[in-house]
Amino acid sequence: MPSPRILVYLLRRDLRLNDNPILNEISKTFQQSQHPYTHFLPIYIFAAQQIEISGFLSSDSDRSPFPEARSNVAGFWRCGPHRAKFLAESVWDLKRSLQNTGSGLEIRVGLAGQVIQELLNAFKKESAEVVAVWMTDEEGVEEKREVRDVKEAAERAGTQFKLWNDEKYYVDDRDIPFRNPRDLPDVFTSYRKQVEPLRGAPRRPLPSPTKLPPLPPSIPSQPHPFKIPVTVEDTIAKLHKPLDANLGLSNPPLWPTDAASAHPFHGGETAGQARIRHLVSTGSVATYKDSRNGLTGLDFSTKLSSWLALGCVSARQVHEYLLNFEDGETDLGKRVHGYGKGENKGTAAVRFELLWRDYFRLATRKFGPRLFRIGGFKNDTSSSWKYLKDKETQRRVTRFLEGTTGTGFVDASMKELFLTGWTSNRSRQNVASFLAKHMGIDWRIGAEWYESLLVDYDLSSNWGNWEYLAGVGNDPREARVFNPVKQAFDYDPQGDYVKLWVAELRSLDDPQLIFQPWKMDADKKAELKVAGQAFVEQPLRKIEYHVGRNVGRRGGRGGKGGKVGGSRDGAGGNGGYRGRGRSEKPRGQSRHGKVERANEFIDN
């Protein structure tokens, strides 16, 4: 029998069968009578620098040769429990789908370059020829390093290497209106105008592969000291094993009774596709523009970010579903208002948001390592940040992470994040602005905590948004500051969201106290059994906020909120934030620049 000729495909954040450029190519080639390879090996590697893999050690006496996968600034686990689970589910879902097309998926742990090197060496020993190694490109310093290492390993073995575009973004790389990444405008709106009309911008998704070549007859196993699990449950257990349940917090948030996750979804292409169909068939995409600023429940926003981040679905697949709905091309959403009537403000708004994702990724391409630097894309050295070095900042950061700052909206969001791995865009904006602008603390700590905890963590969207909110990224408005109390009045007028996650406050009716629980008098604190607790006794920031008589009338989802009175920083002193009502003039300087209007929502 002739020796196998193998094509290796290293998967990273392209965990889908459909609309996958590499699988599409392989499937097409396999239909032809002559193909350059006889076997195909898809492989996924849990990357040791980004995910702690010591749980995969064969025995307790083995030691991992890799340093712990912890973040640079604050030392958090880089991949916490929520994403670890979602990722494992996504990998196993793809394995099943590949098996159904006659192929499969090998799972490995380690560093990409090393794993591929070992694999190529082992195949060589068995006289099996690996004709090529293919993978898709990604932005990000580590991701580029992986590509370099894999390419070098392939070249050392005399194997061809090919890097593909993943094509999971809204506008295909081939259609971006400039070649040099440096030509990306520094303002999103300028970029958007270059690619509008958005409805016509994406390419069509690629056809699904029908049949793929078989796996090689013999596949070298994972080298010692690691062992690869044979079920998804076991994979999740191994990923969770090294993570301490409290993730280093001494007083971690506890699940409040009756609280439900807004993101109870499973990883993988199958669940991602089902989610898109659900959004179209229930009409959620058509009402998205009005609901997108919601805070609780399943369908106020698409919740597609986690699948998009891992490439379980592509943005143009989402677009295709929207097109079919708008043009009445399929029966999906037939009973929904707007079906067959062209683009509506809901579907247009989904496209708009998907373009933000593209934009942040192009900004990473443009700015490279500046994504992780304190001065950001702007290379801003003017701000004096508080760093983790000093004890007081450590104490404040801990309270921020635990969700006991004393600012209700921020605390609810931090608790929800810890417990579920997901929070709304609205609350993320407030949290980031609070840490960076109100507290003046090194914003990268927040970005790292998000990296650890978010199910939908995406390098460019996370770090780019943090930079934006910290005032060092590509926000065209200088010194934008969110007032989390005003924002809570606007978007959570009855305090339902805050009470859901800060359960101690559930018996309160007065939003002012829910959003600023430190304003409770001693009797109320005693009644709620919270007397003595830091979040009511020592708020990290007293963001005073006076409420006008119309509060709540225009509040809630998507509204800019009720009429407001002035706000004032009770903490006072040099550099305190002074928000203000719409009609007031700025009163002073914040430590990170000129004070803005108490924020209206950012245009994303």
Ligand SMILES: Cc1cc2nc3c(=O)[nH]c(=O)nc-3n(C[C@H](O)[C@H](O)[C@H](O)COP(=O)(O)OP(=O)(O)OC[C@H]3O[C@@H](n4cnc5c(N)ncnc54)[C@H](O)[C@@H]3O)c2cc1C
């Ligand atoms: C501090 C901060 C950190 C963030 N970190 C991440 C992250 O790690 N991963 C991530 O995917 N998003 C991140 N975002 C963006 C945004 O909050 C999430 O994409 C969104 O909340 C996900 O929910 P959804 O899928 O229901 O979004 P929808 O409102 O339904 O939007 C549809 C899609 O558009 C994209 N999108 C929407 N808003 C943004 C945005 N501001 N930036 C980039 N893409 C956007 C997402 O892919 C999203 O799935 C962050 C935002 C902030 C303020």
